[in-house]
Ligand code: AMP
């Protein structure tokens with residue numbers, strides 16, 4: 497059996513994992529070409545929607561002293577963090593643009609979005625999860641003074657309209673991909689479930705259970721990173737994940753913390769270095785950080801679900817599969 501050891505990679509059998517375009521047979525390239533057309537449609541649709549709704553389109557950042565700690569998050573599984581030195585300063589590759597979004601939204605752009613490349617060196621056993629890549633893109637957006645409900649309603653409208661338009665304009669492509677029949681149209685609002693209640697009813701495997709639903713749904717109240725809003729009195733986390741039918745999580749978002757005291761208290765509790773977030777804390781202390789809410793949509797995951805690909809690497813021209821490093 498061909499293993500990655502043969503290829504000096506990392507002890508993962510690469511059979512059945514998506515190959516890069518330049519190694520795929522023509523039949524597979526033909527399928528990828530159709531997925532590419534759907535991708536183009538989705539990117540144009542989403543960008544148009546955000547621009548129409550008055551969002552400013554920011555270009556992304558790749559290096560930064562301050563980035564997402566990805567901790568604590570029940571879903572995180574990071575093998576390694578990429579830091580390097582430039583001009584005598586240590587910078588990280590971006591795990592997400594959360595810090596940049598919160599600051600830009602507070603100071604200059606009350607409605608913003610960006611397509612942000614994220615580097616997350618996921619544990620290599622996630623190669624076969626089918627939904628993890630070590631490089632991917634988030635459609636990341638943030639709105640000043642918005643509530644969680646505002647964000648959820650906006651996302652519901654966008655997703656429902658996207659499916660409706662895809663079925664109208666990409667019928668041929670979806671038929672060829674065998675996805676036209678199954679990609680059902682939905683109407684807002686989507687149901688909202690509390691994570692604690694799901695955990696109680698279904699145990700640790702709750703996500704496997706709820707993704708079998710035939711409608712998209714929201715999960716709220718997820719204990720995670722310091723920047724998601726937590727009500728210290730009730731213990732409720734005002735955040736949300738969107739779960740797509742037959743698939744799983746495609747979006748995470750929240751109303752954000754903006755008050756200095758709460759931010760510091762949560763960082764200390766979580767063991768997150770205050771030094772790594774010195775600027776965010778300084779702005780919060782000066783009252784320059786504003787209440788915002790937003791979310792990040794995993795672009796490759798959304799497309800994977802739309803086209804019905806088994807592995808996220810199939811929708812990446814140059815797959816970035818945990819543990820597998822191709823030439824390109
Ligand atoms: P997060 O805030 O960490 O949940 O990331 C936002 C969104 O990015 C998630 O809801 C996923 O859709 C997507 N995402 C997160 N990690 C990965 C990954 N390793 N590969 C592909 N997409 C991811």
Ligand code: MG
Pocket residue numbers: 571737745747748
């Ligand atoms: Mg998440």
